[in-house]
Amino acid sequence: MNEEFRSGYVGLFGLPNVGKSTLLNQILGTKISIVTKKPQTTRRRVLGILNGPDHQVIFVDTPGLLDPRYLLQKAMMSEVQSVLNDVDLSLVVIDAERAASTGSPLPAPLRKALEQISTPVVVALNKIDLVRDKGELLPLIDTLQKDWSFEEIFPVSALTGDGTQELVRAIIDKLPYHPPFYPTDQLSDQNERFFVAEIIREKVFSYFHQEIPYSTEVVIVDYQEREQGKDFISAEILVERDSQRRIIIGEKGKAIRQIGQHARQEIELFLHRPVFLELHVKVREGWRNNPTSLRALGYRIH
Ligand SMILES: Nc1nc2c(ncn2[C@@H]2O[C@H](COP(=O)(O)OP(=O)(O)OP(=O)(O)O)[C@@H](O)[C@H]2O)c(=O)[nH]1
Ligand SMILES: [Mg+2]
The missing domain is CATH 3.40.50.300 (P-loop containing nucleotide triphosphate hydrolases)
Known part of the structure; x- marks a missing residue:
């Protein structure tokens, strides 16, 4: 070295x-x-x-x-x-x-x-x-x-x-003289699930206004890499109230379809492979103020 x-x-x-x-x-x-x-x-x-x-x-x-x-x-x-x-x-x-x-x-x-x-x-x-x-x-x-x-x-x-x-x-x-900490072809230490969830959340942030982005979290519930065919990814968009769930789904599911389409395109660019993306919207009441919910989502709560 x-x-x-x-x-x-x-x-x-x-x-x-x-x-x-x-x-x-x-x-x-x-x-x-x-x-x-x-x-x-x-x-x-x-x-x-x-x-x-x-x-x-x-x-x-x-x-x-x-x-x-x-x-x-x-x-x-x-x-x-x-x-x-x-x-x-x-x-x-x-x-x-x-x-x-x-x-x-x-x-x-x-x-x-x-x-x-x-x-x-x-x-x-x-x-x-x-x-x-x-x-x-x-x-x-x-x-x-x-x-x-x-x-x-x-x-x-x-x-x-x-x-x-x-x-x-x-x-x-x-920076100090030091050998590399990570393999020199590595871009991050976070896994693909994290980035996929983030891309979906970005679309939610861009599409909706006021409290909705701030009341939303995205959780990957299933992620299957497949040798043949598309990878299968199932994600839940969590919201705090049913009224928010209805807005995210939109009339006849139009809003969620758009989010899904845009998120999928960007996920495919990121992963360099085709994916099948399934989105569900779930109400988890008051999650952003609830220590148990936040811990389950991987946040540090002291
Ligand atoms: N014109 C201009 N806009 C910028 C520049 N850098 C960032 N932006 C815009 O500023 C906004 C916020 O950018 P982000 O990179 O999300 O800012 P951030 O500091 O990471 O924000 P948080 O994650 O919310 O803390 C986006 O609309 C960016 O496009 C810049 O150099 N010029
Ligand atoms: Mg930022």
């Missing part, structure tokens, strides 16, 4: 909707973490591995930082917590457009997380494609530098890829 090889864990942290998952996908050059226009899309850690001739960077995407109002949000923050002190480097993502327009680049939940981080912190000042007056960026960088002891600040656009190569190079250079 090359003695100059660098490898380590990099945590992605930031407020909801700032573009953490988009940035991870852009860096990896492939979609691994789901992205929607709505905040609180990511609920669990998502590991994405960047492999190169002299490096293996293990990025860990996390849910957006917030003050939890119900138990699921609390579990999401526990998920962030479990990553916070288990990485070599922290990559804090800040929405440049929002920071420029509100004049507040480090809101309370972010500041609170920063106080707990013991690793060096690199900032990705994201969404610069939305900042019309690029002259606003320098004062913003200046404010950030005065406000916190960041290692380096990189203006980027996770959407267009602008500035991301410089960011990645700087990250690699800050």
Whole structure:
């Protein structure tokens, strides 16, 4: 093994909707973490591995930082917590457009997380494609530098890829010399079931509004890989109330059919093989505030 090889864990942290998952996908050059226009899309850690001739960077995407109002949000923050002190480097993502327009680049939940981080912190000042007056960026960088002891600040656009190569190079250079932690052709440590459930959830998030996305969870109940023919996947979309179940199914099943079709297409792209996808909608009353339900869904509840 090359003695100059660098490898380590990099945590992605930031407020909801700032573009953490988009940035991870852009860096990896492939979609691994789901992205929607709505905040609180990511609920669990998502590991994405960047492999190169002299490096293996293990990025860990996390849910957006917030003050939890119900138990699921609390579990999401526990998920962030479990990553916070288990990485070599922290990559804090800040929405440049929002920071420029509100004049507040480090809101309370972010500041609170920063106080707990013991690793060096690199900032990705994201969404610069939305900042019309690029002259606003320098004062913003200046404010950030005065406000916190960041290692380096990189203006980027996770959407267009602008500035991301410089960011990645700087990250690699800050990692310790270490042999790779994972086989160098591996992209994640999570299994296909996880990604399939996430893709379905992304479609639900994109299609529905108000409380529905936040009241929904997706569980894979059957997953059969077949040598011949399509893989068979059966998933349940859990909701909190019967009225939500009816909305997700839609008139004559139109809505659920559309979700199924779009999810299946994307699952096939992800798995590189055809699948048969079956969706059912189930009511699990108040699941997002129920510790037993959340534990059964694999969330950490203390
Ligand atoms: N214009 C623009 N939009 C972006 C950029 N990065 C992300 N977005 C958009 O911002 C929205 C949120 O992106 P996500 O990647 O889901 O954000 P996140 O930080 O992972 O959000 P949570 O998982 O909810 O915490 C999506 O609509 C993205 O397309 C960017 O650089 N420029
Ligand atoms: Mg996300």
